[in-house]
Amino acid sequence: MIEIKSVSKTFKTKKDSFTALNNISLNIEDGDIFGIIGLSGAGKSTLVRCINLLERPTTGNVIIDGKDMTTLSKKELLTMRRNIGMIFQNFNLFSQRTIIKNVCYPMEIAGYSKADALKRAKEMLELVDLTEKENSYPSQLSGGQKQRVAIARALATNPKYLLCDEATSALDPNTTEQILELLKRINKELGITIVVITHEMRVVDKICNKVAVIDNSQIAECGLVSQVFASPKSQIAKELILPKKQSKIGTQAVRIVFNGESTNEPIISALVLECQVQVSIMFADTKDFDGKLFGQMVIRLPEDKRGADKVIEWLLAHNLDFKREEV
Amino acid sequence: MFSETFMKLWENHILQMGVWETIYMTLLSTVVAYIIGLPLGLVLCVTDKDGICPNRFINKTLSVIVNAFRSIPFIILMVAMLPVANFIVGTSLGNSAMVVMLIIAAAPYVARMTESSIKEVDAGVIEAAKAMGTPSFKIVTKVLIPEAKPSLIVGAVISTVTILGYSAMASTIGGGGLGQIAIVWGHQRSNSDIIWICVALTIIIVQIIQEIGMYIARKVDKRQR
Numbered sequence: 001m002i003e004i005k006s007v008s009k010t011f012k013t014k015k016d017s018f019t020a021l022n023n024i025s026l027n028i029e030d031g032d033i034f035g036i037i038g039l040s041g042a043g044k045s046t047l048v049r050c051i052n053l054l055e056r057p058t059t060g061n062v063i064i065d066g067k068d069m070t071t072l073s074k075k076e077l078l079t080m081r082r083n084i085g086m087i088f089q090n091f092n093l094f095s096q097r098t099i100i101k102n103v104c105y106p107m108e109i110a111g112y113s114k115a116d117a118l119k120r121a122k123e124m125l126e127l128v129d130l131t132e133k134e135n136s137y138p139s140q141l142s143g144g145q146k147q148r149v150a151i152a153r154a155l156a157t158n159p160k161y162l163l164c165d166e167a168t169s170a171l172d173p174n175t176t177e178q179i180l181e182l183l184k185r186i187n188k189e190l191g192i193t194i195v196v197i198t199h200e201m202r203v204v205d206k207i208c209n210k211v212a213v214i215d216n217s218q219i220a221e222c223g224l225v226s227q228v229f230a231s232p233k234s235q236i237a238k239e240l241i242l243p244k245k246q247s248k249i250g251t252q253a254v255r256i257v258f259n260g261e262s263t264n265e266p267i268i269s270a271l272v273l274e275c276q277v278q279v280s281i282m283f284a285d286t287k288d289f290d291g292k293l294f295g296q297m298v299i300r301l302p303e304d305k306r307g308a309d310k311v312i313e314w315l316l317a318h319n320l321d322f323k324r325e326e327v
Numbered sequence: 328m329f330s331e332t333f334m335k336l337w338e339n340h341i342l343q344m345g346v347w348e349t350i351y352m353t354l355l356s357t358v359v360a361y362i363i364g365l366p367l368g369l370v371l372c373v374t375d376k377d378g379i380c381p382n383r384f385i386n387k388t389l390s391v392i393v394n395a396f397r398s399i400p401f402i403i404l405m406v407a408m409l410p411v412a413n414f415i416v417g418t419s420l421g422n423s424a425m426v427v428m429l430i431i432a433a434a435p436y437v438a439r440m441t442e443s444s445i446k447e448v449d450a451g452v453i454e455a456a457k458a459m460g461t462p463s464f465k466i467v468t469k470v471l472i473p474e475a476k477p478s479l480i481v482g483a484v485i486s487t488v489t490i491l492g493y494s495a496m497a498s499t500i501g502g503g504g505l506g507q508i509a510i511v512w513g514h515q516r517s518n519s520d521i522i523w524i525c526v527a528l529t530i531i532i533v534q535i536i537q538e539i540g541m542y543i544a545r546k547v548d549k550r551q552r
Contacts, residue, residue: 078462098549
């Protein structure tokens with residue numbers, strides 16, 4: 001368990017000082033995927049660095065598994081850090097080391113034998129599905145692959161905790177999805193407690209069970225994701241959550257895929273007339289090539305189940321390629 | 328006329344000797360300058376206020392010393408350091424004395440080159456190493472030096488060429504090598520052919536050092552595909 005107890009951090013410059021964290025208290029239970037969300041400059045990166053003491057809190061304590069990080073000796077702190085993996089927005093891999101050597105690094109530091117380190121590194125690369133890249137260098141990898149190597153490296157010494165500092169912010173949506181899936185799997189299968197720092201709502205939405213919203217160096221709101229998302233109380237949480245969430249609540253939809261088989265007949269109007277229901281188009285991207293239709297369209301189903309079933313039946317009857325989904 | 332002069336010098340083994348002395352002085356001084364300058368540069372970097380073990384006192388002291396030596400023109404430094412050479416190698420003349428001089432002049436230069444190479448290492452990578460529980464000394468040996476290696480090699484090439492230039496200057500006060508041939512045989516006897524032969528040979532040596540060094544630097548750098 002990670003207990004953050006009234007932690008404050010003030011950066012002093014020659015002329016004035018800047019408060020990055022103001023009296024922050026949080027409990028991160030074992031097994032959590034804990035999201036810390038806030039706008040940039042809110043202090044969340046400083047907060048995560050206070051957990052493994054890359055930044056030393058000005059006041060307050062960070063207690064991990066009963067040990068107060070702020071009172072540890074230098075040596076104890078280094079040992080403790082091996083129990084807390086960390087991944088970064090820019091991956092921070094060693095550019096002059098091969099992938100497998102990158103994963104071996106923390107084990108070299110922790111004093112594993114070469115053979116043990118190599119064996120474990122191979123296992124880790126298997127976990128992140130990059131076995132075939134072990135002799136490549138980071139510059140030969142895509143962003144998503146680099147982050148997977150970083151995850152393998154962070155987990156090599158079998159840590160109990162994993163800190164993710166904007167780990168998906170440099171990645172495209174698809175890759176983000178993959179990395180989030182991987183993090184979720186790590187949490188489930190290896191039982192690693194994960195702290196996720198992000199400014200993206202969907203990251204919290206997708207994997208976290210608890211969330212703390214940080215604004216102006218303070219915690220604005222904290223609790224279960226389901227609760228905070230359902231009824232955000234603070235202004236900042238509302239700003240972060242509601243605009244994207246409003247249109248989404250409980251909407252059933254179907255995604256129709258046009259692959260050139262259906263001709264350019266007016267499908268939607270036919271559907272509306274024949275089923276006697278109202279649907280609205282939420283997204284459409286179709287192209288007409290030689291009178292054949294290609295692309296996708298997402299339509300919202302009627303609220304009542306009977307109407308929705310009618311639409312599905314109609315789509316089946318007309319041999320359209322479609323998928324039900326919740327948006 | 329030109330080739331005649333060249334053949335004469337060649338047959339009397341003067342040129343071979345000059346080339347050999349130049350290379351020998353340059354390489355020996357570079358190696359020793361690195362033995363002193365590299366750790367110095369690392370200490371400068373590590374103790375910097377943004378370094379891994381900031382120490383204002385050590386950093387400022389070293390920095391002032393390095394700057395002092397760097398700001399003295401080599402020709403003056405050489406004359407001033409003659410007694411030091413005499414103390415270390417027992418003479419203030421000849422190639423061994425010149426090597427001492429070159430080392431004194433080059434070590435601070437190498438320190439600054441090293442410092443700038445090490446400072447290029449991505450701060451994020453250092454942070455990652457810290458987060459993995461790396462002790463400070465191992466950050467230097469396992470992260471800073473390996474990550475800066477290509478840049479350090481480029482620096483070494485530049486330093487070697489600079490020291491080669493210094494070695495020619497050293498011949499004005501008794502050093503050997505191509506510089507001496509150019510000055511004693513060429514300049515003082517008004518034989519411009521000899522000067523140009525020395526110039527050409529120096530260019531060739533520099534080219535060879537440059538090409539080999541850059542080839543190695545490219546070879547070890549894993550950042551490009």
